[in-house]
Amino acid sequence: MTEKQDLRVRRTNAQIEKAFFSLLKEKGFKAMTVQDISKQARIGRSTFYSHYYDKYDLLEKLVANYTAVFRRIVDQRFSIHTPEIGSNTVKVLILALTDYRDILLQLFDIHTETADLERNFKQILRGTAHEYFQQVELPDKTQLPLGYLSDLYASNVMLFLLWQLRNGKNDAVIQFGDRLQEFVLNP
Numbered sequence: 001m002t003e004k005q006d007l008r009v010r011r012t013n014a015q016i017e018k019a020f021f022s023l024l025k026e027k028g029f030k031a032m033t034v035q036d037i038s039k040q041a042r043i044g045r046s047t048f049y050s051h052y053y054d055k056y057d058l059l060e061k062l063v064a065n066y067t068a069v070f071r072r073i074v075d076q077r078f079s080i081h082t083p084e085i086g087s088n089t090v091k092v093l094i095l096a097l098t099d100y101r102d103i104l105l106q107l108f109d110i111h112t113e114t115a116d117l118e119r120n121f122k123q124i125l126r127g128t129a130h131e132y133f134q135q136v137e138l139p140d141k142t143q144l145p146l147g148y149l150s151d152l153y154a155s156n157v158m159l160f161l162l163w164q165l166r167n168g169k170n171d172a173v174i175q176f177g178d179r180l181q182e183f184v185l186n187p
Helices: 002-026 034-041 045-051 055-078 089-108 117-135 138-142 146-167 171-185
Strands: none
Touching: 002 034, 002 045, 002 055, 002 089, 034 045, 034 055, 055 089, 055 117, 089 117, 089 146, 089 171, 117 146, 146 171
16 A cells, blocks of 8 residues: 555656746746646645645745755765866766756745755865865865865856756867866866
């Protein structure tokens, strides 16, 4: 019985998420209501409320989900401890996130106090770079502040990532991004 119930819950969540992203394109987050989501998902409002507190709760859970996906990708990339860690970082991120392109672009445009995917991605990149720079003692070698190096890395990767997702894959931009990351990670 629980497996059947779990399947229904997953199916309902998928319907709600599909409706949310469809309405996001059509109306935008601010104009969208729980009634709109429920109608588009073909469920009752009470069913929506049994899964989410409100549209902000739904947004927070979606942002948390895609933040976790990004964290796994970044952690996997930085688990490779070689001097060439900067090589292909931008390319790896772009390739890994391509499947989520449309969803990510929609979520990147929403900025609330409790749900901001772009801010989360940047924090992950900043924190990961910070740890890496400490491990390799980069600030001691360059005389540059650790916070500056971490912010520079995170800002550059986010710029390349957003540009590639919005404009499509461009090998020249990816190669330039990777060369720039190599310089930041190994000046």
